[in-house]
Amino acid sequence: MSHTLYTASVQRVQRCELAVPGSSPEMFEKALKSGTDFIFLDLEDAVAPDDKLQARKNVIQAINDIDWKRHGITVSVRINGLDTQYMVRDVVDLVEQAGSKIDTILIPKVGVYADVYMVEAMLNQLEMQQGLKNKIGIEALIETALGMANVEDIARFGAGGRLEALHFGVADYAASNRARTTNIGGLNPDYPGDQWHSAISRMTVACRAFGLRPIDGPFGDFKDPEGFKQAARRAAALGCEGKWAIHPSQIELANEVFTPPPAEIEKAKRILKALQEAAAQGKGAAALDGRLIDAASEKMANNVVRAAEAIAAKTQ
16 A cells, blocks of 8 residues: 555545536525435536626525534535636635535536635635635536646645545536537447546546545436436446435436445455454355455445445434
8 A cells, every 4th residue: 555645534424416506596495305415506517697796695695594414414605606706706705605515516617626625715815704614615616628637736736635525426427528418417429438538537536546535426307217327327337426406307317326325334344354254263265145255345335334334413
């Protein structure tokens, strides 16, 4: 093992992240009772330009007036892009008026680490100005060719600061690459396999190398639950911890896919027990169900057990 190790600074259960437009306050109470782990109140793409200012007011009021924590929901806000006239006031107004109740800020279309640094510097100043005791985290959307080209640097330089997670934004990523696709997050039948595999894998590796959470983004056809689950399973197989829901019907599907099933948890515990017994006999490996298990098996099993314990603690 290398002596250079990056460990996650903040652990959060993030099986499903529900996107809620800030311009639709009638959806806030429904989101509260939806069963999602995370919610991001959106000020960016889901909000029309003429509604941006009112959406910001709606979001601030919702953060202050609704008891999200009591329902076990982590609160994030997707701000407008750094290339817009809305972004500065988004950050300033959010922190000055509701900073103590915000868990993370989600930055869209991050292309270089400097984009993260800009928001982090603003949060540093605003938290000192407001005397906030909580530290607001940052999550970054990797959804452009530039962002993917720089994803390792974004993760590397963000490690140890406020950056907690990277999200794969498939829609803008497809547009940025001029990729042909059938729908948001869907697969082009002309491509022999999963056309998003390489991108998600690259982002996930960057996250795991530098202690960040990898999160898969949206699946646009909310009338195709099996398509959603297939996309979620592919992301989970690559190491993602969760996936967005753009519709309440997708929440249960994401929770199902990203929650380790009982049989998997039981097997992981059996692996750990077998290796403990082998260690007591001076052995570094063991056999279980006709298969060799060793130190790598222990790490994989611990991942399953820790994830299950975190989910259980949240849902109790």
